Amino acid sequence: MGDVRIKTPNLDDIFEKWKQSAVKKDRKQMEKQFGTKGAVFTLDAISAAEYVVPPALKGAAIYFSIKKTVAPAKGKDEDTVMAPRVSRETFYSFKSTKVNKDNWKGDEKVPTYESITAVACKNCSGKGYIEDKCSTCKGSGKIEEDLTVLEGEEQKKQKRTFSYPCGECYGTGKVQNPCRECGGHKNLYKYEILPVPFQSVVTGIPILHSSLQTKYEKEIGKDLQDLIESVEGIKFNNFKELDDKSEGSLGYWDKNVKKTINAAGNDYKNYEKDKDTQIVTQIYLFPMIQLNCKSKKGKKYEIYSIGSENNFMIYSNF
Incomplete structure (x- = not known):
């Protein structure tokens, strides 16, 4: 793959796209923050030159998508204990519930409450x-x-x-x-140690690393997953290629971009080693820009763009 340079959006274009989005979302708030008393409210009076506080911050985002295939552990075990020992064990109940393996903390096989069964003691024939x-x-x-x-x-x-x-x-x-075998309780108690019912397949999990570390990373990742063809970035087949060409592709570089690429690369390697995970997309490099803004009434907010001058998305906490 030859060197590909991607141009970041013009700051005026980012601000203009944000204006159009913000007024659709909450026109009253826009009028409150930017309107002039006694004058007709118009977006034409709101410009990046007046309300963007320099400097604009440049960054990068790394995106790829994975599919996790999680199969429950196989087989089952059993244990048989005296009655007083039952309450000392921790039991689990899942019924028809499926479990997300990423959220699970504990063993992959656990004692199950529904499997507890009384078994007559053979030593005393159930007399105790x-x-x-x-x-x-x-x-x-x-x-x-x-x-x-x-x-x-x-x-x-x-x-x-x-x-x-x-x-x-x-x-x-x-x-x-x-009876020494059952402690006089007539029965022993048997229970099964069964695999946790993990979800069989979790598809299309977006992985995003951003050097600007916005609070919108999950939202951006989900949007990229759904709209990946609507946002322009540069595709790479592996992280060595990305590491070699990212500075030339972006046209700028700093330590945060490098740290982000390294962190994303480590994640990528871990997913490659994970037998339950399949990487299902190429690696995407997107330029990002952060605009720090202040409204006419003094409200501070940020606008983030991800993508190139041809196709980009915006996010804001306005």
């Missing part, structure tokens, strides 16, 4: 306890003790056996100990 021989009565269900009985006038000592039901096992000979 294990029956063991009573250690107090050794499984007999009764306690036997020796009594001393004095017989007759001679009070001869005799040993007699006295038995009574065991109070530990209620005379059954068995005790119920909490």
